[in-house]
Amino acid sequence: MYIPTLDDMIAARARIDAHIHNTPVLTSRMLNELTGAELFFKCENFQKAGAFKARGASNAVFGLSDAQAAKGVATHSSGNHGTCLSYAAGRRGIPCTVVMPRTAPQAKKDAVRGYGGRVVECEPSTSSREAVFAEVVAQSGAEFVHPYNDPRVIAGQATCSAELIEQVADLDAVIAPIGGGGMVSGTCLTLSNLAPGIKVYAAEPLNADDAARSFRAGHIIADDAPDTVADGLKVPLKELTWHFVRNHVTDILTATEEEIVDAMKLIWKRMKIVMEASSAVPLATIIKNPEVFAGKRVGVIITGGNVDLDKLPWNT
Amino acid sequence: MYIPTLDDMIAARARIDAHIHNTPVLTSRMLNELTGAELFFKCENFQKAGAFKARGASNAVFGLSDAQAAKGVATHSSGNHGTCLSYAAGRRGIPCTVVMPRTAPQAKKDAVRGYGGRVVECEPSTSSREAVFAEVVAQSGAEFVHPYNDPRVIAGQATCSAELIEQVADLDAVIAPIGGGGMVSGTCLTLSNLAPGIKVYAAEPLNADDAARSFRAGHIIADDAPDTVADGLKVPLKELTWHFVRNHVTDILTATEEEIVDAMKLIWKRMKIVMEASSAVPLATIIKNPEVFAGKRVGVIITGGNVDLDKLPWNT
DSSP states (O other): OOOOOHHHHHHHHHHHTTTSOOOOEEOOHHHHHHHSSEEEEEEGGGSGGGBTHHHHHHHHHHTSOHHHHHHOEEEEOSSHHHHHHHHHHHHHTOOEEEEEETTSOHHHHHHHHHTTOEEEEEOSSHHHHHHHHHHHHHHHOOEEOOSSSSHHHHHHHTHHHHHHHHHSSSOSEEEEEOSSSHHHHHHHHHHHHHOTTSEEEEEEEGGGTHHHHHHHHTSOOOOSSOOOSOGGGOSOOOHHHHHHHHHHEEEEEEEOHHHHHHHHHHHHHHHOBOOOHHHHHHHHHHHHOHHHHTTOEEEEEEOBOOOOTTSOGGGO | OOOOOHHHHHHHHHHHGGGSOOOOEEOOHHHHHHHSSEEEEEEGGGSGGGBTHHHHHHHHHHTSOHHHHHHOEEEEOSSHHHHHHHHHHHHHTOOEEEEEETTSOHHHHHHHHHTTOEEEEEOSSHHHHHHHHHHHHHHHOOEEOOSSSSHHHHHHHTHHHHHHHHHSSSOSEEEEEOSSSHHHHHHHHHHHHHOTTSEEEEEEEGGGTHHHHHHHHTSOOOOSSOOOSOGGGOSOOOHHHHHHHHHHEEEEEEEOHHHHHHHHHHHHHHHOBOOOHHHHHHHHHHHHOHHHHTTOEEEEEEOBOOOOTTSOGGGO
């Protein structure tokens, strides 16, 4: 297992610079008053393809040799990683195949295709996904880019907090949502090297609290079919992300579904930005744990903005 | 009738600097490709109190003598002007009274009160509003700040395009929604003096096209009970705003309700920002009139972001 290093993050930053946004940091006086903290929202909802995953995907794609690139990239993801890999592949002009359950939302398939990627449908089961994916790779020779358990992807996500600490001085903590742990791992990679005084917190839906339970148990525990409105956060930790979480995360905090939706709506209403339910989990946990964050300067990663506007969680 | 001047805008800018945001300008590659133009969105949805009207309201409030300020300010508005006047008065620590129909949405009343203002309810008729408002002014001696037909308000709104032309070089045109005409008048004031080569366009709902009809007729025509999703744009021009519209606007373009809602949803989906239906009218008209804007660098004023998230127009 190769653990990505600070040099990998620095190389990633140079490699992806032309393909991603240095996203803005927004603040809200009202949310500061509500929480007693100074919050600095790093807005990856404004990122290319609408999510921080454009960073890791771009780093993987633009790091390929020309020979490998010609064969393309492939992944299985019905979320932002598939869209972002398609985006990055489109920028390089190479093939991208995303294996998705045929039951995945049409909007997700359209998003992959919108950037030029190919969608290959499988049945909604792990066995079908693995079989179809193996066939895709066997036929094309495409490079598999895992959504998070990949050093290239983690080094790419790590560029986000490198920007953040240039944009905001003297942070006490950074908090990000945790699903598979790619963003949290990247945050740990950068901060443990460049700003070890900044604590890293992870925020997780109580309904998918495998990372919090793993953190307490000291080994990876996977959820059994978790169900949460924060649909990007259902996936389990893997060995590479577990390495960073175990060694560098201060705590993993959880929030209920209602707390997540309330925080999401609050951000939309007061900050006027469109962001995903997953991105609201950090604020939900900050509101819930004022003793942890009050008086602190806290970076909050808003991870993505790809929302189905026809199915907002407070309207269902 | 006093016509505000460039000096009034410059004075306004210094006066309100500490109380408003220099709002960011956002771009979208996808929307540029769609329209064939280069669009620069001036995001007043991120403005204090959620709308550009914080500019004019702050200029009026902070321009008052101490003696007048002690008696407070008053207006009649169930929209952003009431909220923004309450915001500005709160910043100066003076009383603010907003007369609103008792049938106005609770959220609008709460917004005024949230900044410290007082809501006085009237019956939902012009005669009741005028009678109640006259009583408020008679009792308090409060200064009336009209939502748009007021040189202090227009000079305040004019600061928006002064920022815009510092943020974006070589604009060919600026387009803003038009209701009463305060933002369009302020835009005309600034650009006709500082950048007379930039054309000013106004965008209006077809269902409330009094300004477009006035523009063609050469005199003010008021709508009779217009109904549009762009609820900030129902009010008619008045003599002061008509002066600027008549003399400096290149054209007034209109869009249907469906075109407005489609443009609103497109901006939410692609730009990840929460903004009002009124703010989508310019993009709707740009999409509809490609021959006017293709190849041009166009500033687009996103006027506000105070949306009822429980009643989005595409969910009703």
